[in-house]
Amino acid sequence: MKTAAALPGSLGPVRQLGYVVKDLDQAVDAWTRQLGLGPWLFFRNVPLHSVFRGQPSTPVIDLALSYRGDMQIELIQQRNDAASPYLADIRAGRYGLHHTAFLCEDIEGDVRRAEEQGLKVACDIRMPAGGRYVYLQSPDLGEHLYIELLEATEQFRGMFAQGVAAAAAWDGKGENTVIDFAQLGQG
DSSP states (O other), X not given: OOOGGGSTTOOOSOOEEEEEOSOHHHHHHHHHHHHOOOOOEEEEEEEOEEEETTEEEOOEEEEEEEEEXXXXXXXXXXXXXXXXXXXXXXXXXXXXXXXXXXXXXXXXXXXXXXXXXXXXXXXXXXXXXXXXXXXXXXXXXXXXXXXXXXXXXXXXXXXXXXXHHHHHHOOSOSOOEEEEHHHHTOO
């Protein structure tokens, strides 16, 4: 049996599972207590400068990241009512797995190849600190599942490497890290 990375047009291994949550702090507590994940890196008040279904929008989210092996776990809580890939799930009370993500060295080329495979761009997001990520969907993959392509910038690769190492060394003690974009004047 061939692995996904060997298939033509493959995006490589899944590197992130993203979950929409109702309350970020409660979700982090549950993932830590019940599944032993940690430490967590929190980003608060993150404005996502995006185009969602063809319209400009700036959802503001809080998120937390941790790792199990090389897999990044992302928990997301939207803080405003701006149009986004998260809002329909939140309004429907649908919390849980939201997307699977792939790191992309050539995000333009990977978006084009994904579109050639029948996926449609739902949201294109430019991060305040640089980098881009794109949500795509296909009815063949599930009505409520997004595929996310993450631009593999040097900063993003470094964050992954640090997070994987921190999780491997974590003994269940110590503080989580919190970065608040509102306090940084980012937006």
